[in-house]
Amino acid sequence: MAGPLYLGFDLSTQQLKAIVIASDLKVISESKVDFDADFAAKYKIKKGVLTNEDEGEVISPVAMWVESVDLVLSRLNEKGCPINEIRGISGSGQQHSSVYWNENAESALRNLDSGKALLDQLSNVFAYEFSPNWQDHSTQTECDHFDAHLGSKQKLAEATGSSSHHRFTGTQILRMRRRRPEVYNNTARISLASSFLASLFLGDIAPIDISDVTGMNLWDIAGEKWNESLLELTATKEGVPELRKKLGDVPLDGGGSLGSISSYFVEKFGFSPECQVAPFTGDNPATILSLPLRPLDAIVSLGTSSTFLMNTPSYKPDPSYHFMNHPTTKGHYMFMLCYKNGGLAREKVRDSLPKPSGSDPWETFNKNVLDTPPLDVKKEGDKAKLGLYFPLPEIVPNVKAGTWRYTCDSKDGSGLEETGDWGAQADARTIVESQALSMRLRSQNLVSKPPNRPELPAQPRRIYLVGGGSLNPAIARAFGDVLGGADGVYRLDVGGNACALGGAYKALWALERKNSDESFDDLIGKRWREEDAIQKVCDGYRDGAFQAYGNVLGAFEEMENRILDVAHN
Template sequence: MGTQNGVIHGPDGSATTPSLVFIAALDRVLALLKNECPDAVERIVAVSGCGQQHGSVYWGSNAASLIAEMNPEVEMREQLQDAFAISNGPIWMDSSSTKWCQRLERDLGGPQAVANLTGSRAYERFSINQVAKLIDTHPNEFKNVSRISLVSSLLTTIFAGRFVGIDESDATGMNALDLKSKIWSADVLKSVGGAAVKNPESTLANLLGPVATPYLPVDNISSYFVERYGFSPKCKVVPFTGDNPSTLAGLGISAAGDLAVSLGTSDTAFAVVAKSACKPSGIEGHVLLNPVDPDTFIAMLCFKNGSLAREQIRDKHANGEWADFNSMLSKTEPGNNGFVGFFHPEPEITPPTSKPEQIHIFDANSDAPVSVASVAPEIQIRAIIEQHALRLKQHTQILGVSKVKRILVSGGASANFEILRVLSNVFGVPVYETVGGSTAAAAYGGILRAQHAMACEAEGGMYVPFQPDIQVRLVVEPDSAAHGVYQAAMERFEKLERVVVAL
């Protein structure tokens, strides 16, 4: 379909995917399921899953009838190729909507006002800013849009055989849903429609449709799937959600006090936060509605400089070997004798920095950086590991994550015990890993959420606690003395980070 790795890149920073790609992928997955597990399909009692967050889909005027009347003898891809008013929808990689992000923040009173209302400041990849761009740049095509979906609700819609709304959790990754009321913000929709859309509050609200409750089934599965693939006609469809909230569900992060940390190319943190404690930031991070607990939020942070930054220091000072790296790390004490470092091979996003290839190290007696060359290799090694743990604690606290009870780790660096020891000591809580790994956590989250929705339906549609049976293994417990050292270091770390951002 003219894509490279599923994406079409434009010269203005745009990144789109043909909406038919997702339909074709579903065709292929279901064909494999039928061929490899023919006897299991009819025993499936509920389906759910996830789609890449922020991707949006624009259905045409004939889409509803095409979806409802699909012929089970024909693949969906063939039947739905004319179902889209705008064939290629923007995805999470798109960075072309800066102008419309600025307009939204101006209209609503600034980035903090947008974050307070929707959970995040205006981001280019967030779907409502892409909608605003399409209204202005593709007005003729947009006039033919009958419904707007995200990738997640596209899948829910296909399985149900009718339009189904975006689930509450994925909707909070759009800059459009009011976190408190769980309805589309009239102020946001008015800004997005501008002068180009008559009555934008009602018009855009109708195009988006009402949001779906994430923990309840929406319908029985469409007859198309019963007749073509052998699903039971009693099989329930549960709203699909975004890949990030689904990952949280798949890891079993279900209650306030849980923190999931992925130590990969970038370091990402997910936490469940009580609504009363949550603090959306107009500078960094995101707050999402929790798809498995209506009484809590998800706080999410991403740090661009993760494993690649750690590996750069390993390669420079430890012969490219983690064993040597860990040996040198163990030669220094928690707190690093007052040395604090900030390692940014790439411009950082949390907090935002503008310059690449930056290393700044401070000794115990100065608030100005010292010469990096004058700092011993083992000091630099501890400095980067402590920086990465301290920043996680500082910035999760900014979003309201103040009472962490346990950390669940994933990602490549989670195999390094010495790194996890520092993480445990900084937070003062035990660190766990899932038994058997978590490489398919997003998909597994769909399974657990479908199971959870059936439990809620069995209680007459009342919410029941999400308590998945996920086995975890204790990796390391904190040392109280080391935790005290890091507690005392937090204030200075925050101060020096502000110095680095200003450089």
Template structure:
């Protein structure tokens, strides 16, 4: 009788795929790895100042003698990528499991590829690192202008004049002209360094530059990051002819056609396959700006608002029908091509709250919080606007206090002043958000992050002012996390699967505050007069400036 044959054991299942998110930020390059269940499996970073000290940056940048020009070395970003991937390789990371990657870059930075650079990108040798191969004759400008640069004021004025004014430019591109925006930086370069401009074959944003390294070819600028250039028509999602014409000749050829933020650009370059062991099937999903990537990392949905309470307060909005204005920015939404996102930045955030804490609460957050608990919602009509430094939104400086009859007063009692500050800050955030097209709808959530998000009483005021529940969320790596989420979503986006369907298993934010039942009535009354008071603040600031120049 023949012995029964024993079947060999089935081969073990292949390890689950991974998704990489990179963030080329101002001070460091970060990477975050997730699996298909959205678990974060690995994180690493390269600090520019300390780990790449040969580039002699401070805070990741070079501040030039005029104090207006601020740049970063392009090759520093290249060398950082070499260093980061080598770190991962030494740690035993299995690049063959990576199914898709995406990334983000600091918004408004621009990279100028020299004529012939595409051939170098296409023929990278896996025997040498990127820095060795790209340090010679690849970039026509060695130091890239970045978001901190404010040296293109004249170009901003010229662009606005060419299109019919600041508001008209905002209606087209989502923002009035800003010195840091890429179109104005390109115009300045063309005027001040014509030889470098003539020798440029392609212009990238930091995000599309980083994607180009992985792609081994020029990567398209995505709609969302392209919205921060003063060049993209945010409604047609194509370059604005009038803006291009006002900026530089044949600029559309240097920029290439923009693409949806969910686009799969192609397979990873063979360079990464042979040098690091990436799979040939690994896909590169379009990179975007750090702010749009953060919106993806926060998983903001229609009607949501995110408020980052830090040194500066930043407000992120998901909006359907934008109303671009002279203050704030409207971008194309990075995860839903039919929607938009808006961004507002307020300089006078936590430092102003700390000053009032010191002056009115003896330096104690407990006393500060008690003042919020012991004063009524609406503060009996007392309100304050505190601009210790020149504010961005609105452009004003100084302290403005108003009593319950809307009369400007020189002082308020300590407890009343604490609430006047906090309610005034959040009412201003809401007012400017609504001016850009934001509206509170059923299901609206406020996602709070940043240092002040640990203060329950401050978050209660935030909830009451917006008449919406407040949740807290850890956004320490939101851009990186958003990039990894977008890599995962990019593979299925063309088949109609939504971003939120992909992220169903992501951890939920924590509910920390709900609006008081009387909040709608109190805030409706307060909100009625806040626009008028805000206009008086602007007028008062203008009068002060005029007097100071007399």
């Protein structure tokens, strides 16, 4: 073991994971609690949550999270992890989820008895026994009010980094005040899932993290403070001082220590009293901390849904995507796009193709992707093929489920027109291109020419692929063709532990940085071994192919706008 150890957590919808790393970033130990496997019978959950479809509520029992902390640490102990060597803790929680503490909370947290279970001592500290989950969609009325309150969705995005969304905490708090006023009135403090978890280890209510706070629609990003007008909307003008007290102050630095670990964990599990608790952050910010992501690097998550994350110094908000404060680097932002239609849409096209002869279900799909040239332009004069494939209603753009196919001039995107079904063989390449084109369209104003290769067009420096789709060489190649990647496209493999690992790295950086100016990228980058976590899967930028997609990017945007106009008229 090299130097002190650091512990990172990930409190997700379905699991609580813990991972312990050494100062040289090597993983020492890990454990997890699977909520369905461990607690389904007790809490009546399914996939980690309870649902009330009549109201669109999706919630998690907070008691289950509390109980999981004792259990995950017991499992870490059983594996022989040297817990006494841990000097720092951080972690992540699912973004936007909120916990409502009552007036008993602070006293109970400060006076925990190591001879008793956490849950036995914290069962009476919650004003509401559930936490709204990120899948909750009960707040449409509140979203409408948030979008209109500052004048438009664009104004809300400019102030807070995002337009309103069902899952964002501001709309959830507003609904709580209106729908369950007794809960709101009995709430002394409101935590996010991340600061809730930090509070348990701190033995006090932890402040909300500077990055996670930007998933609430309440924080003024440019002003670095709570947005007074949005607080008024949430709590009424008279109720703003009370809401400020419930939310607490937000430290502007994502590093440093919040304080020493609670004596409960020292006495019960053998932590050192010197162990420090660093700020915990959201799961999306933690994901970009799972490697030293440099400015203009992008992570593309190709799971059931698709996500595009980029570290950028530019703040150019728009209602169709999210900007959040970077969790460690002041003045930088996390740019995020979320798509419901990712793997599900690709699988639907795959399943419409002839069945493969071998055991790989993607064999036929991949052959069609690789055998089809960009935009299916085989010879001079061929029309470029563009499409949208949405088995589910989509967020970006905000349209209902459906499939649309268009063609246009491949040289300049002119002559855009809708066309009929051109067959599943062409769909295979077009669906992957369409997903990547949407990401390129929305990130094009945030990228610049690669500093080490200024002769190349503006594009991401590197693209890291994660999730199930990252294992597919044809999908990786098509994403590289569309998005570029001056230094290549890489598959990132952190064993499904990106958020917990990001938390552990955050703890290490927060407590080992020489001063507040030492960046996360510099400190972690010096110790991070690429060969242990990433594999180059394609060259990324290809001269000619990249420009071909650029020629039709305007047509792709026009296609989306036409479909949007029909959907909303």
